Amino acid sequence: MIEVKNLVKRYGDKKAVNDISFKVERGEILGFLGPNGAGKSTTMNMLTGYISSTSGQILINGTDILEDPKKAKANIGYLPEIPPLYVDMTVDGYLNFVYDLKKCKLSRKAHLKDVCDLCKISDVRSRLIKNLSKGYRQRVGLAQALINNPPVLILDEPTVGLDPNQIIEIRTLIKKLGKRHTVILSSHILPEIQAVCDRIIIINKGVVAADGTADEIAKSITNEHKMTLRIEGPTHTASDKDMIVTALRAVDGVKYVRADMERERGVYDYDVETDGKTDVRRAINALCSEKGWNILMLQLSDLTLEDIFLKITMGEQIGSDKGNDSKPRPRINLVFDNSSETENAASDKGSENAEASADDNGGEK
Amino acid sequence: MGAIYRREMGAFFTSGVAYVFLAVFYVFSGYYFYNEVIQSGYTDTSPLFSNMFRIVLFLIPILTMRLLSEEKKNRTDQGLLTAPIGLWEIVVGKYLAAMTIFVIAESIIFVYSIILGYLGDVVWATLLGNYFAMLLLAAAFIAVGIFISALTENQMTAAVFSMAVLFFVYLSDSFTERISSQWLYDIVVQLSFYSRYIEFTQGIFNLTSVLFYLSTAFLFNFFTVRILEKRRWS
Numbered sequence: 001m002i003e004v005k006n007l008v009k010r011y012g013d014k015k016a017v018n019d020i021s022f023k024v025e026r027g028e029i030l031g032f033l034g035p036n037g038a039g040k041s042t043t044m045n046m047l048t049g050y051i052s053s054t055s056g057q058i059l060i061n062g063t064d065i066l067e068d069p070k071k072a073k074a075n076i077g078y079l080p081e082i083p084p085l086y087v088d089m090t091v092d093g094y095l096n097f098v099y100d101l102k103k104c105k106l107s108r109k110a111h112l113k114d115v116c117d118l119c120k121i122s123d124v125r126s127r128l129i130k131n132l133s134k135g136y137r138q139r140v141g142l143a144q145a146l147i148n149n150p151p152v153l154i155l156d157e158p159t160v161g162l163d164p165n166q167i168i169e170i171r172t173l174i175k176k177l178g179k180r181h182t183v184i185l186s187s188h189i190l191p192e193i194q195a196v197c198d199r200i201i202i203i204n205k206g207v208v209a210a211d212g213t214a215d216e217i218a219k220s221i222t223n224e225h226k227m228t229l230r231i232e233g234p235t236h237t238a239s240d241k242d243m244i245v246t247a248l249r250a251v252d253g254v255k256y257v258r259a260d261m262e263r264e265r266g267v268y269d270y271d272v273e274t275d276g277k278t279d280v281r282r283a284i285n286a287l288c289s290e291k292g293w294n295i296l297m298l299q300l301s302d303l304t305l306e307d308i309f310l311k312i313t314m315g316e317q318i319g320s321d322k323g324n325d326s327k328p329r330p331r332i333n334l335v336f337d338n339s340s341e342t343e344n345a346a347s348d349k350g351s352e353n354a355e356a357s358a359d360d361n362g363g364e365k
Numbered sequence: 366m367g368a369i370y371r372r373e374m375g376a377f378f379t380s381g382v383a384y385v386f387l388a389v390f391y392v393f394s395g396y397y398f399y400n401e402v403i404q405s406g407y408t409d410t411s412p413l414f415s416n417m418f419r420i421v422l423f424l425i426p427i428l429t430m431r432l433l434s435e436e437k438k439n440r441t442d443q444g445l446l447t448a449p450i451g452l453w454e455i456v457v458g459k460y461l462a463a464m465t466i467f468v469i470a471e472s473i474i475f476v477y478s479i480i481l482g483y484l485g486d487v488v489w490a491t492l493l494g495n496y497f498a499m500l501l502l503a504a505a506f507i508a509v510g511i512f513i514s515a516l517t518e519n520q521m522t523a524a525v526f527s528m529a530v531l532f533f534v535y536l537s538d539s540f541t542e543r544i545s546s547q548w549l550y551d552i553v554v555q556l557s558f559y560s561r562y563i564e565f566t567q568g569i570f571n572l573t574s575v576l577f578y579l580s581t582a583f584l585f586n587f588f589t590v591r592i593l594e595k596r597r598w599s
Contacts, residue, residue, distance in 0.1 A: 011599075048447040052597045074449035084444030086372065088379045100368030101448045144444065 001026045001182045002047070002152060007056035009042050009206075016042045018206040019056075024199075026151070029178040031197030032186035033309065039206040040186040041081055044156050047184070048078040060152060074102070077150035077181075081157055083141025087130035091121060091140055094129060095147065104148040111147070118173065119143040134161040142170070146177075153177060155185040159192060171196050190309055202309065227281075228260070229270045230297035231288060236266025244270065247287060253278025267296060366450070369458025373432065374465060383466050386428055390470040393420045398477050408485040410477070411566040414495040418562055421503060422535055426527035428466060429510025430520040432459045433589070438518040446597070452590045460511055460586055467503045471496065491568055498565030501578035502558065506531060508585035515592045535559050 002024040009017040017039045024030050032040045045051045047058055049065045049072065058065045063072040086094055095112050104111065116122040119139045124132060129140060138161060145153055158174065159167045174196050177183055187193050193200055194214050202210040202217070210217050229248075233240025241259045248257045253274050260269035274280050281298065288295050377383035394417055401412035436442040445455050474496055481487045509530065514523040538559045544550040554560070561574040 045443075050443055050447050050597065070449045070451065073447055076447065078443070078447045080440065080443040080447075082440045082443075084439075084441040086376070086441055087439070088376060089372075093375065097368055097372045098444070098448075100371070101445070101450060103449065 001028075001061060002184070003057075003059040004043075004047070005057040005059075007043065007046060007058065008054045009039075009046060009051070010054040015206050017046070017053075020203070020206070020208055021056075022201055022208065022211060024182055024184060026182055027178065027180075028199060029174065029183045029185070029197045031193035031200045032184060032203055033188065033190065033193050033200055034186075034203035034209075035188055038203045040203055041156055042206075043203070044078075044154050044184070044186060045080075048076050048154055049073050050078075050080075074148075075150055075152050077145035077147070077153045079141045079145040079153075079155045079158055081160070083137055083144070085129045085137055085140060085144075088128070090126055090128055091116075091132070092125040094140065095125075095143060098144045098147050102148040106148065111149075115143045115146045118146065120169065135163060135166045138162060139166075139170075142173075149180075151181055153181045153183045153185075155183065157187055158185055159187070159189070167192070226271065226273050226300075228297070228299045229272055229284065229295060230263055230267060231270060232264075232267045232294040232296055234292060240266070241268050244268070244293065247291065248272060248284065251280055251283045251287060253280045253283070264296070269297075366454040366458040366461075369445070369450075369455055370462050370465075373459050373462030377428075377462065377466055380431070382427065382431070383469075386424055386466060387470050389424060390420070391473055393417065394473055394477075398480075402477070402481070403484070408481045408487055410474070410481070410488075410492050410495055411568070413474075413477075414499055415563055415566040417499065418502070418559060419535070421499065421506065422531045423528055425467070425503060425506040426510050426513075426524045426531070428463050429507055429514050429527065430524035431514065432463065432511050433515040433593075434517050434520045434523045438520075446593070452593050455593070456511065456586050456589045460507060463507045463511070464504065467507065468500070471499055471503070494568065494570060495566055498562055501575060502562050505558065505578045505581040505585070508582040508589075512585040512589045512592070515589045531558075 004023070005021050007017055007020045008015065020039075020043060022030075032043065034040050042051070046053045047060070047065070049069050052066065058072075060072040061075045063075070065072040086097070089097065092112075095115070096108070099108060099112065113122070116125060119142050121136060121139050121143055124136055124140075129137065132140065138158065142155070142158060145155065155174070159170050162170060171192065174183060174185060178196075178198075185193075185196065197214070199213055200210070200217060201208055231244055233244055245257050245259050248254060248270060254272055255275050256271075256273040258271045260271055263269050272280070272284075284298075285295065287293075377386075394413065397413045397416045398410075401416060402408070402410055405412065433442075436445065446452075474492065478487050478489075478492055510523075510527045513527045513530065514520070517523050517526070534556070535558065537553050538557050541550060541553050541557075544553060555577075558578075561571070561577060564571055564574060
């Protein structure tokens with residue numbers, strides 16, 4: 001449906017997009033994830049023909065966007081980061097304009113009604129766009145993209161500025177749309193991508209840093225096991241701290257222990273990292289009861305997609321010097337910054353935990 | 366193209382630009398009609414048209430200033446450029462909308478001709494000749510205005526810059542005699558919008574001038590398309 005080959009966009013010396021390749025199949029919902037300035041919008045602008053690529057090829061439904069832009073563009077519905085709304089028009093006037101602009105052949109009245117119902121803007125159709133709230137504007141922007149039922153929908157940060165209810169509505173809507181359309185959406189909000197997309201591409205500094213389903217990406221990185229403990233020592237002084245750290249380090253399977261802040265008076269938190277193979281919770285519990293210490297808290301902190309995202313996007317040398325090979329990058333190509341002392345890659349255990357905590361994460365946001 | 370044209374026509378009226386344009390045009394043409402035509406005691410409308418040159422020069426930038434600059438500023442150009450239409454359709458749609466407003470404004474002339482009809486015999490040949498001369502002038506000026514509007518995101522910049530350019534072209538007539546080099550003199554004289562226009566108001570129909578205005582209009586619309594195209598590549 002969409003095929004992108006070795007896409008490059010150069011602004012002067014700066015490469016905003018550096019050799020991105022991917023394919024999207026019909027009916028797939030693809031999420032573009034990346035921090036601001038990663039090249040998400042640039043890529044989307046190239047996909048929709050708003051800007052041209054420096055090199056590389058984009059095929060929409062088999063049509064090259066540069067060779068036959070009209071035909072390729074007719075297949076795309078695009079919601080840019082800032083919806084292209086004429087604020088001096090009414091919603092109805094604007095949608096009629098877009099209907100004409102796209103040379104839509106569907107029945108005008110019925111089609112516009114369908115689109116408005118789908119985006120839940122039927123009640124504001126006669127209002128001026130400038131008087132609408134951000135949420136409504138965003139939905140008018142989405143409606144605009146849906147006109148003429150394009151097989152491909154490209155949505156650049158569709159939920160920005162919406163309230164939590166609206167975000168959920170839009171997500172549900174996008175999921176629904178994914179059954180009939182091929183959807184590419186971008187976001188820097190992880191739970192959103194997780195909730196909606198079949199597949200995720202993480203873009204950082206203009207290159208694809210990871211490509212796969214949420215599970216695949218989660219599995220590939222949750223090879224570490226971390227927890228936070230709050231242990232009450234006997235004396236309620238700083239001397240407890242060293243003693244407890246030493247004792248914890250001696251537990252089998254523990255790789256790294258670090259005393260954290262004093263959370264309650266005389267009580268400290270300890271960050272414990274294990275080798276990932278051994279469940280050390282019982283051993284620690286036994287240790288504490290033997291010594292007469294009280295465990296006030298035990299919290300597993302597995303890597304969530306959020307952590308992965310941070311790792312991938314904050315890591316320094318990711319991709320930039322590795323993205324030169326012309327062949328497509330493997331599906332999972334995570335590059336970790338292993339130099340930091342706390343983050344030693346271990347086994348691939350803990351994917352269940354990762355999923356669980358990822359879900360928690362989605363719920364919270 | 367039809368969609369763009371209809372939207373721009375709507376925008377001219379909802380934004381009030383059309384009303385301002387029409388009102389100012391009517392006020393000044395009314396003034397010149399009274400002062401230069403009725404007071405003169407002749408039914409020749411040429412003085413009205415020759416004076417309106419300066420008014421049109423300052424009014425047309427008002428009409429064209431926001432046509433492309435605002436699209437860029439509000440990012441609505443993203444909607445247009447990603448729609449399955451060509452750049453020519455966008456530019457020409459906007460161009461024709463501006464032309465339509467101008468035709469509405471200029472057609473006040475036919476109201477004046479009715480008044481003149483009561484006072485004497487209307488010389489239709491000069492009136493229509495002048496009418497089309499001004500239309501041609503506007504065709505060229507609007508194309509220049511839209512081109513300048515495509516260069517900036519700020520409509521005030523577009524307006525002031527367009528006025529400056531058009532005014533400079535107008536002034537170029539007054540310093541031609543001070544140009545010493547023959548080839549430069551030839552160029553400036555050939556490019557004079559004003560003397561070509563005044564020729565029409567004097568009753569001379571010069572086909573070269575018609576072609577001059579039409580090709581200027583075409584050329585600047587072409588430049589506008591190139592600017593839009595170039596922006597995608599930079």
